Amino acid sequence: MPWSQLWLLGMLPTAAFAAAAQRLGPDTGYAKAQCLDGSPGLYYFSHGSGDGIKKFFIFHQGGGWCGSDTSCLERSKGALGSTKSDAEQMDFEALGNLKFSRDPTTNPLMYNWNHAYLRYCDGGYYSGQRDEPKMIQQSSIFYRGRYITEALFSDLTKKFGFANTTDVVISGCSAGAMRVFAHLDALRSFIPGSAKVVGLADSGYYMDVNMFTPLKRYVVTEQNATGLLNQECLKTFEGQEEKCLVGSVIAGYLKTPIFAFQSRFDSDQRSCEMGPLCRLSTSCVKAYAGNLSQSLEKTLQHPHGYFLDSCVRHCSFDNLAPKDAKGIYPLQAFATWYGGGQANYSQEFMYPCPDCCNAGLELTI
Numbered sequence: 148m149p150w151s152q153l154w155l156l157g158m159l160p161t162a163a164f165a166a167a168a169q170r171l172g173p174d175t176g177y178a179k180a181q182c183l184d185g186s187p188g189l190y191y192f193s194h195g196s197g198d199g200i201k202k203f204f205i206f207h208q209g210g211g212w213c214g215s216d217t218s219c220l221e222r223s224k225g226a227l228g229s230t231k232s233d234a235e236q237m238d239f240e241a242l243g244n245l246k247f248s249r250d251p252t253t254n255p256l257m258y259n260w261n262h263a264y265l266r267y268c269d270g271g272y273y274s275g276q277r278d279e280p281k282m283i284q285q286s287s288i289f290y291r292g293r294y295i296t297e298a299l300f301s302d303l304t305k306k307f308g309f310a311n312t313t314d315v316v317i318s319g320c321s322a323g324a325m326r327v328f329a330h331l332d333a334l335r336s337f338i339p340g341s342a343k344v345v346g347l348a349d350s351g352y353y354m355d356v357n358m359f360t361p362l363k364r365y366v367v368t369e370q371n372a373t374g375l376l377n378q379e380c381l382k383t384f385e386g387q388e389e390k391c392l393v394g395s396v397i398a399g400y401l402k403t404p405i406f407a408f409q410s411r412f413d414s415d416q417r418s419c420e421m422g423p424l425c426r427l428s429t430s431c432v433k434a435y436a437g438n439l440s441q442s443l444e445k446t447l448q449h450p451h452g453y454f455l456d457s458c459v460r461h462c463s464f465d466n467l468a469p470k471d472a473k474g475i476y477p478l479q480a481f482a483t484w485y486g487g488g489q490a491n492y493s494q495e496f497m498y499p500c501p502d503c504c505n506a507g508l509e510l511t512i
């Protein structure tokens with residue numbers, strides 16, 4: 148039996164960790180915290196324990212974005228644009244994401260922290276700030292991720308003692324990780340100044356390429372989503388503000404420490420940042436990976452850190468955990484960096500590398 152299943156069995160009796168839905172919309176006092184379709188912003192929350200009760204792991208769900216009127220209208224009808232079909236409970240173990248693990252071996256830093264999972268339902272990296280809804284084919288579509296962001300922090304304060312927090316990890320994967328890169332310094336200001344705050348961005352270090360970056364323009368103009376972006380970056384890229392959403396661009400401006408967990412051969416980047424010829428060519432994929440590695444290693448110097456791997460993956464699931472040359476797993480590396488230790492970790496293998504993934508199967512519990 149794979150260790151992940153053993154781990155799941157081990158978790159079954161701990162119902163105390165079941166995550167309950169926390170709604171944020173107008174009905175709960177957050178006037179503008181709405182998804183694309185007007186339904187309430189929402190997060191799931193699971194309580195910490197022991198010395199983790201004042202510590203918070205805040206995870207942002209990923210899932211692309213919408214870049215046109217019609218795609219935002221379409222998106223408003225599904226789970227990435229609406230919470231109307233959300234359940235009252237979420238089983239975090241079922242996500243298969245080790246960052247939510249309650250096992251101290253697997254998740255040494257955050258296993259007993261409070262865990263919050265913010266639903267992505269605004270189509271614009273949780274940052275849209277368009278005050279009036281946009282009428283698209285007779286439907287009112289709301290671009291209000293910024294208000295969901297504010298409501299999240301207010302609600303954590305109101306219900307879960309966030310005013311006394313000592314440690315906060317702001318995390319996410321894919322679009323959720325782009326959000327962490329782009330907004331981390333702005334999010335810092337929503338958190339008590341005495342707390343230690345870092346970012347943990349999984350699969351969000353996208354490169355600034357023409358196939359990708361300009362597609363975010365709609366988020367900037369129609370969603371009015373510049374309020375949480377880095378001011379210095381905005382000044383540098385006036386008229387191309389969408390560049391400040393891209394990990395490889397924004398990383399150089401970040402003051403709040405961030406730890407990137409990133410594959411050189413990210414499967415999503417292969418489809419959205421490489422042309423059809425490049426993505427099928429081993430040497431071109433390697434060239435892209437070389438560019439990414441060079442950029443990331445140069446930009447994410449102290450106080451930042453990274454785990455750069457060669458597993459063809461996008462986001463981390465328990466059966467994909469790679470390990471570095473010394474046998475260290477990403478969340479062990481992250482915990483060491485968080486505690487002031489080694490900051491950079493690398494799994495140095497060339498593409499393709501089938502053995503680079505699921506090294507996690509050897510993890511013992």
Ligand SMILES: *[C@@H]1O[C@H](CO)[C@@H](O)[C@H](O)[C@H]1NC(C)=O
Pocket residue numbers: 276277278279371373374
């Ligand atoms: C756009 O966002 C800014 C803050 O970044 C806000 O001051 C302004 O009112 C917003 N404009 C509209 C039209 O919603």
Ligand SMILES: *[C@@H]1O[C@H](CO)[C@@H](O)[C@H](O)[C@H]1NC(C)=O
Pocket residue numbers: 307308309310311
């Ligand atoms: C913060 O901690 C203090 C002292 O432990 C306690 O009195 C207070 O109620 C706490 N506040 C919140 C919002 O939990």
Ligand SMILES: *[C@@H]1O[C@H](CO)[C@@H](O)[C@H](O)[C@H]1NC(C)=O
Pocket residue numbers: 425431432434435438
């Ligand atoms: C790598 O970077 C160089 C220099 O910026 C660029 O010309 C080249 O197209 C990049 N290659 C890939 C595959 O992204």
Ligand SMILES: *[C@@H]1O[C@H](CO)[C@@H](O)[C@H](O)[C@H]1NC(C)=O
Pocket residue numbers: 444445447448489490491
């Ligand atoms: C990696 O970290 C070591 C110290 O832990 C440092 O000497 C080295 O310069 C770092 N390398 C990069 C590429 O950041």
